[in-house]
Amino acid sequence: xxxxxxxxxxxxxxxxxxxxxxxxxxxxxxxxxxxxxxxxxxxxxxxxxxxxxxxxxxxxxxxxxxxxxxxxxxxxxxxxxxxxxxxxxxxxxxxxxxxxxxxxxxxxxxxxxxxxxxxxxxxxxxxxxxxxxxxxxxxxxxxxxxxxxxxxxx
Amino acid sequence: xxxxxxxxxxxxxxxxxxxxxxxxxxxxxxxxxxxxxxxxxxxxxxxxxxxxxxxxxxxxxxxxxxxxxxxxxxxxxxxxxxxxxxxxxxxxxxxxxxxxxxxxxxxxxxxxxxxxxxxxxxxxxxxxxxxxxxxxxxxxxxxxxxxxxxxxxx
Numbered sequence: 001x002x003x004x005x006x007x008x009x010x011x012x013x014x015x016x017x018x019x020x021x022x023x024x025x026x027x028x029x030x031x032x033x034x035x036x037x038x039x040x041x042x043x044x045x046x047x048x049x050x051x052x053x054x055x056x057x058x059x060x061x062x063x064x065x066x067x068x069x070x071x072x073x074x075x076x077x078x079x080x081x082x083x084x085x086x087x088x089x090x091x092x093x094x095x096x097x098x099x100x101x102x103x104x105x106x107x108x109x110x111x112x113x114x115x116x117x118x119x120x121x122x123x124x125x126x127x128x129x130x131x132x133x134x135x136x137x138x139x140x141x142x143x144x145x146x147x148x149x150x151x152x153x154x
Numbered sequence: 155x156x157x158x159x160x161x162x163x164x165x166x167x168x169x170x171x172x173x174x175x176x177x178x179x180x181x182x183x184x185x186x187x188x189x190x191x192x193x194x195x196x197x198x199x200x201x202x203x204x205x206x207x208x209x210x211x212x213x214x215x216x217x218x219x220x221x222x223x224x225x226x227x228x229x230x231x232x233x234x235x236x237x238x239x240x241x242x243x244x245x246x247x248x249x250x251x252x253x254x255x256x257x258x259x260x261x262x263x264x265x266x267x268x269x270x271x272x273x274x275x276x277x278x279x280x281x282x283x284x285x286x287x288x289x290x291x292x293x294x295x296x297x298x299x300x301x302x303x304x305x306x307x308x
Contacts, residue, residue, distance in 0.1 A: 083281070117199050119199075119278055124278050127273075129245070
């Protein structure tokens with residue numbers, strides 16, 4: 001897997017956030033995860049299993065950004081991370097993985113997705129336990145940061 | 155899916171912790187998740203995908219219990235949750251899912267596992283975004299609590 005592989009996830013994430021929340025995120029350069037840590041307040045995680053590969057995807061939001069996405073989608077801002085925000089982050093994670101699955105499937109890279117899990121907790125961080133390279137991509141906005149991390153192993 | 159379905163995960167978890175860390179956990183009654191929340195400091199999560207089903211498993215530890223498991227396995231106690239503990243929780247999650255997969259496979263319930271993801275952060279909690287029933291099982295020990303949660307949907 002090379003860094004180009006993250007592009008379908010990147011495109012899918014930008015597309016989902018733009019479509020659902022009319023919000024523009026600015027992606028930074030994707031990189032092999034070494035020092036950069038995805039640290040945030042709410043994360044959606046999803047497992048992926050294909051005939052030849054398996055892996056995991058996480059999308060981590062800072063609280064203020066997650067609440068802003070929620071506000072733009074539903075018209076009212078939650079005061080804090082609640083169950084509605086949790087469900088939304090799970091749905092976004094599902095849609096991002098689904099969008100990437102479609103693009104990658106057309107390129108002959110097949111996988112199925114598990115159901116998403118959402119973790120909420122101030123300033124948590126995430127480790128993908130995977131023998132393949134871990135790719136991380138930070139996204140910036142005036143409302144806070146988000147991170148996508150993916151890892152596939154054969 | 156009924157509550158009995160959690161038994162292979164329960165047995166597998168008790169077996170892994172007992173074998174690897176010579177530690178006895180006391181399981182409480184498994185229940186459909188309604189009010190009980192799995193809240194802890196480090197969690198291993200893994201996605202599961204089968205021909206007819208998909209789902210997710212999480213194992214959440216309070217910090218002191220995770221450190222005690224680490225101490226019993228390696229002979230020295232970490233002062234806090236570090237990368238070694240994170241890797242250990244990922245490995246335990248993989249082994250528990252693998253053990254349950256073996257038992258359930260013999261009963262004709264097949265699934266493959268994604269790679270695990272570990273989340274660390276004080277007092278985080280977890281939501282399985284899944285249309286099926288969410289089963290939760292608390293475990294007690296003098297070193298702290300652990301929780302298993304599973305959910306499968308068709």
